[in-house]
Amino acid sequence: MRNTKILFIFILFIGGxxxxxxxxxxxxxxxxxxxxxxxxxxSFKVTLTRFYRQMEFIKNKGYKVISLSDYCQLLRRKEKLPKNLVVITFDDGYKDNLWAVNILKQFNFPATIFLIPNKIDKKNYLSSKDIEWFLNNTKVKIGSHTLTHSYLPQLDDASLIREIKDSKEILEKKFRVNVDTIAYPLGGFDHRVLKTVEGCGYICGVTTNRGLSKNDNIYALKRIKISERDLGIRLWAKLSGFYSVFKRSPKQR
Ligand SMILES: [Zn+2]
Incomplete structure (x- = not known):
């Protein structure tokens, strides 16, 4: 009798x-x-050797890496998602991302690099040639990180449209690819920003750590920042799919 009670409470606990x-x-x-x-x-940088080990972890633990665009299409179709998916993104388009792209190529992983058109070909940033190379030879795609990396909620309507629409058009024309995802600089967005992004033809948008809960709004998907210290149980926790539940709006960048 006692055992049945314990079992019942246990099932109730697990079920709950x-x-x-x-x-x-x-x-x-x-x-x-x-x-x-x-x-x-x-904390915003991860060394190349650690990046390699993190990709190795993702592979060895059996995660399936899909591109942000593909993930957003799945969300839009409201498909049931397997629990082993991971999406990889990079912000700003730094020159050193090229080494990371080579590692992604080795693992055959897709990823999205969010570019600032005004920074392409500038010192410390990816060149047009770099970008053309990875678009043609790897599964790495590009997204918009706005024209000038502005904090969007503070802009007037005309500037807001320029940052969101022109950045998309410039990248699409220059690299002859579809640019359908955007990352908000400094994680900054509000209702007006999301409406504009939707109106400009993006299929989804990503924030920094901040975001609306779960997938309520496909234009404000939360992301998880990876740091140099993340490996083993720390990385596992961040990839678990429940990390954002426990981690609430830390400092923005
Ligand atoms: Zn940025």
């Missing part, structure tokens, strides 16, 4: 846990910035 947490699962969209070869001096 499962019912409560399963709906909170979201596919992890991870974010990188610069990938230097030397010591990473800030």
């Amino acid at each position: 846990w499962w019912l409560f947490f399963t709906p909170l699962y979201t596919v992890p969209i991870i974010t990188y910035h610069a990938i230097p070869t030397n010591f990473a001096d800030t």
Whole structure:
């Protein structure tokens, strides 16, 4: 009798846990910035060797990496998502991302690099040639990170449209590819920004750590920042799909 009671409570506990947490699962969209070869001096950088080990972890643990565009199409079609998906993104288009792209190529992983058209071919940023190379030879795609990396909620309507629409058109014309995803600089967005992004033909948009809960708004998908320290259980937690449930709006960048 006592055992039955314990078993009943146990089933209730597991069932409750499962019912409560399963709906909170979201596919992890991870974010990188610069990938230097030397010591990473800030939390926004991950060294190339550590990046390699993180990709190795993703492969060895059996995750399936899909592109942001493909993930957004799945969301739009409201398809049931397997629990082993991971999306990889990079912000700003730093020159050193080229080394990371080579590693992604080795693993045959897709990813999206969010570019600032005004920074392409500038010092420390990817060149047009670099971008053309990876678009033709790897599964890495490009997205918009706006024209000038502005904090969007503060812009007037005309500037807002320029940042969102022109950046898309410039990238599409220059590289002859479809640019259908956007990352908001400094994680900045509001209702007006999301409406404009939708109106300009993007299929989805990503924030930094901040975001609307779950996948309520496909134009404000939360991302998880990956740091140099992330490996083993830390990386596993970030890839679990439940990380955002416990981590709430930290400092923005
Ligand atoms: Zn940025």
